[in-house]
Amino acid sequence: MTTDNETYDIEAGTELTEPVTLTVNGVDHRLDLPGRRLLSDALRHDLRLTGTHVGCEHGVCGACTVLLDGQPVRSCLIFTATVQGCEITTVEGIGDDPAHPSAVQQAFIDSHALQCGFCTPGFITTIEAFLTDHPHPTAEEARAAVSGNLCRCTGYQNIVTAVCRAAELKHEAGGAEECAGCPWDGEQS
Numbered sequence: 001m002t003t004d005n006e007t008y009d010i011e012a013g014t015e016l017t018e019p020v021t022l023t024v025n026g027v028d029h030r031l032d033l034p035g036r037r038l039l040s041d042a043l044r045h046d047l048r049l050t051g052t053h054v055g056c057e058h059g060v061c062g063a064c065t066v067l068l069d070g071q072p073v074r075s076c077l078i079f080t081a082t083v084q085g086c087e088i089t090t091v092e093g094i095g096d097d098p099a100h101p102s103a104v105q106q107a108f109i110d111s112h113a114l115q116c117g118f119c120t121p122g123f124i125t126t127i128e129a130f131l132t133d134h135p136h137p138t139a140e141e142a143r144a145a146v147s148g149n150l151c152r153c154t155g156y157q158n159i160v161t162a163v164c165r166a167a168e169l170k171h172e173a174g175g176a177e178e179c180a181g182c183p184w185d186g187e188q189s
């Protein structure tokens with residue numbers, strides 16, 4: 001027996017599921033999910049990609065930010081079934097080897113841009129997308145780029161510095177032009 005909208009099996013006490021196909025970090029997955037499963041929950045609980053963090057669960061903090069076809073989105077606001085056919089990139093897809101961090105991850109290390117680290121995956125994905133479109137940001141542009149993500153620990157200045165440091169690292173690797181007005185001086189305390 002099911003409810004009128006066919007989402008819940010009352011006798012079994014479970015939500016009904018449907019097959020959902022997802023491409024995450026270049027890998028195709030087929031999952032059986034309730035129609036209202038949030039993307040953040042599918043990533044964390046069904047695919048065990050726990051690098052995506054969940055803070056506010058209503059689109060404010062940015063901790064759950066992932067890339068959807070290269071654009072940063074709040075995965076806590078998206079039903080998983082609606083993003084079939086899209087390319088999803090989590091922080092693990094940007095870099096999951098501590099010995100070989102991505103440019104943005106290395107910039108966070110160089111700039112001391114994290115403390116507890118809870119917010120960091122959301123910043124990493126946000127900045128990765130930003131630098132793709134703005135390879136040589138000013139400090140003001142860097143500040144605006146991270147203004148939608150909340151951090152309770154750092155005071156933000158070192159995160160802004162990390163944006164410019166990441167641009168510099170990408171430039172050194174041949175992937176971006178030089179950063180203009182960058183506050184990174186290579187001697188962060």
Ligand code: FES
Pocket residue numbers: 053054055056057058059060061062063064065074075076077
């Ligand atoms: S958990 Fe999604 S924006 Fe806060």
Ligand code: FES
Pocket residue numbers: 113114115116117118119120150151152153154
């Ligand atoms: S480093 Fe702790 S919330 Fe940002």
